[in-house]
Each structure stands twice: as structure tokens, then as C-alpha cells.
Amino acid sequence: MQIQVFMGNASDGKTSKLQEIQDRLEWMGESHPIIQAGAYGGNGLLQILEVRAAAGQREILVDECNPQQILSVLEWQACTEENPDFVDLVIHLARQD
Numbered sequence: 001m002q003i004q005v006f007m008g009n010a011s012d013g014k015t016s017k018l019q020e021i022q023d024r025l026e027w028m029g030e031s032h033p034i035i036q037a038g039a040y041g042g043n044g045l046l047q048i049l050e051v052r053a054a055a056g057q058r059e060i061l062v063d064e065c066n067p068q069q070i071l072s073v074l075e076w077q078a079c080t081e082e083n084p085d086f087v088d089l090v091i092h093l094a095r096q097d
Helices: 014-027 042-054 067-079
Strands: 004-005 059-065 090-095
Touching: 004 067, 014 059, 014 090, 042 059, 042 067, 059 067, 067 090
Parallel strands: 004 090, 059 090
Antiparallel strands: none
16 A cells, blocks of 8 residues: 655645546546545544445545544554555545645
8 A cells, every 4th residue: 555645735736636646547537536534534534445445446535634634544554554455555645734
């Protein structure tokens, strides 16, 4: 599993980076809606990530993550290192301002 975190101010284009990834995936014929992290608590975000991964989504885009959510995702990554279901999973997180 790879985790990529985009940090900075909204004006620096971090959300645009997620949109660019989403556009690339759509061009490849894959639909990946951006998860709005503000709608989930730490555990809720992990649950939706697990659901998407179990459904076969290999790249997951998450916007407006708070520091605790990012930490939770990184801890989850460490706990799933040996799980072959997550080896090729890539999660892109954009931190909220």
C-alpha cells in the first residue's frame, strides 16, 4: 500500500492534484469519486477505505483530511502491511487547510 499526502493551502492546488489523478483514472476507464473526509470520523474513513479496496478500487482519493485522519490511515497501513489484498492499493490524501 502506498499513501501520498498533499499538504498546503487551498491556493497551492492540492485539490487540483486530486482532480488530475481522477481525470487520469477516468481516461483509463475507471471511475473514482473523491471521498470528502469531513463526512467521516477517523474510524469511518478507514471503513470506507476498506469497502472501496474490497470492491476492487486500487486508487482511492480523499480530500479535506484532518491530521488525525491522516495518522489513522498511516497506522492502518502499518497494520495491513502483510495483507496481500492491499499490496497494490494507492491512497491519495489531501490535508485540510
